[in-house]
């Protein structure tokens with residue numbers, strides 16, 4: 325019989341290290357998608373919050389967690405979706421926002437247009453409501469002329 329705390333900690337370490345399918349530079353823990361890992365009646369129960377309802381990445385994340393934990397020897401795994409409190413970009417840490425910028429993705433900027441992640445210019449225009457994934461919109465910098473993704477606010 326494995327110690328419960330150890331099992332939970334091991335499962336958390338595995339789940340929290342999984343990259344986000346849409347932004348592989350960031351883990352699902354850094355993005356605040358991973359909420360909790362608990363051992364409930366012998367079942368490792370992982371709670372995740374979708375970045376927004378209908379995000380196609382959610383099913384992928386669910387599968388990734390189940391596979392990673394089963395590979396690590398956890399036979400009973402359940403992943404449940406938590407919709408409340410809703411996921412918000414407000415919870416992202418400064419370090420996470422900096423990682424997004426380093427990836428060339430303009431971090432969420434509540435209530436105003438993003439700044440160009442390459443040159444920092446605020447002279448930007450939106451090209452499309454959806455970028456490389458539905459979670460992002462596509463913008464172009466007027467100053468350096470480079471297109472960039474903007475991680476949308478929720």
Ligand SMILES: [Zn+2]
Pocket residue numbers: 440441442443444445465466467468469470
């Ligand atoms: Zn620029």
